[in-house]
Amino acid sequence: MSHAPAIRHLTLDDLDRAIINRLQEGFPLDPNPFEIIATELGCSAPALINRLQRLIATGAATRFGPFFDAEAMGGAFCLCAMAVPQERFDAVAQAVNDRPEVAHNYEREHDLNMWFVLATESAGELAEVADGIEEETGLQVLRFPKLEEYFIGFKVTA
Amino acid sequence: MTVLDPIDRELIAATQAGLPLSSRPYARIADQLGLPEREVIARLAEMKARGIMRRIALAPNHYALGMTANGMTVWDVDDERISELGRRVGALPFVTHCYRRPRALPVWPYNLFAMVHGPDKTEVEAKRQEIAALLGTAFRASDMLYSTRILKKTGLRLSRNGG
Numbered sequence: 001m002s003h004a005p006a007i008r009h010l011t012l013d014d015l016d017r018a019i020i021n022r023l024q025e026g027f028p029l030d031p032n033p034f035e036i037i038a039t040e041l042g043c044s045a046p047a048l049i050n051r052l053q054r055l056i057a058t059g060a061a062t063r064f065g066p067f068f069d070a071e072a073m074g075g076a077f078c079l080c081a082m083a084v085p086q087e088r089f090d091a092v093a094q095a096v097n098d099r100p101e102v103a104h105n106y107e108r109e110h111d112l113n114m115w116f117v118l119a120t121e122s123a124g125e126l127a128e129v130a131d132g133i134e135e136e137t138g139l140q141v142l143r144f145p146k147l148e149e150y151f152i153g154f155k156v157t158a
Numbered sequence: 159m160t161v162l163d164p165i166d167r168e169l170i171a172a173t174q175a176g177l178p179l180s181s182r183p184y185a186r187i188a189d190q191l192g193l194p195e196r197e198v199i200a201r202l203a204e205m206k207a208r209g210i211m212r213r214i215a216l217a218p219n220h221y222a223l224g225m226t227a228n229g230m231t232v233w234d235v236d237d238e239r240i241s242e243l244g245r246r247v248g249a250l251p252f253v254t255h256c257y258r259r260p261r262a263l264p265v266w267p268y269n270l271f272a273m274v275h276g277p278d279k280t281e282v283e284a285k286r287q288e289i290a291a292l293l294g295t296a297f298r299a300s301d302m303l304y305s306t307r308i309l310k311k312t313g314l315r316l317s318r319n320g321g
Contacts, residue, residue: 023216028162065176072210097310107307150248
């Protein structure tokens, strides 16, 4: 899990940093894509591939590959929030997490202290699942579907 | 809803865990699916043009890179200006996700959500102030919610048969 609390200090050199920064921007759709990036960064393609393997193995990066727009693929998503009484928090978290439609769930410091994302095949199912959680827990599920997206990126300067 | 043909779905399923780290990654996927390499490249290009694929990229681990604090900043922004301002907030280098979402009055007056990452809470707070400065008089109220615990995290599931 990328959010593990104890993270080793990673030693990254200039080439690692250049790779992380460059590959957040995108990757060529060309038969020899690593050659193109390696030339840009002034290293060889095998060296670039080695570094990438190490960045992923050490946990400096979580994934390298295509990022698909889940909604464009036909899914439906909704950010939801609940105000859960502290004494019921763990039981409610369990009930929410047990539903396979809950993609992730975070505890946050706020009266609305549980924030989760529902992912279903259709918008109708979203409402069913959210209503089901309300019924099961007796707590209101506030729904915050995305109306407009301004940017999703990574842009961490390594 | 965008319709994907079965080969597109296979291609998505084959690359969801990542692109092969070998000198000709598209050829590797092509072999696996029994397609010509040029078809794999052409289909990925087509999915990118249609917005189904955003891009091929490396996802850094914010935590491993020392960005251990994250705050969900939320803002009550003028409806007439939110599209313009949202794009500017989303373009800030420390904002990783930025969305317009509905308010839930009276408990939730906020319609702009921007996720901010930083090495510590002091830095995240400073970045929140930068967003406040950018929004200027166009926002009425704001808040920031730190995450205290991950309760569940799973990857995106996509069925291979499209069911």
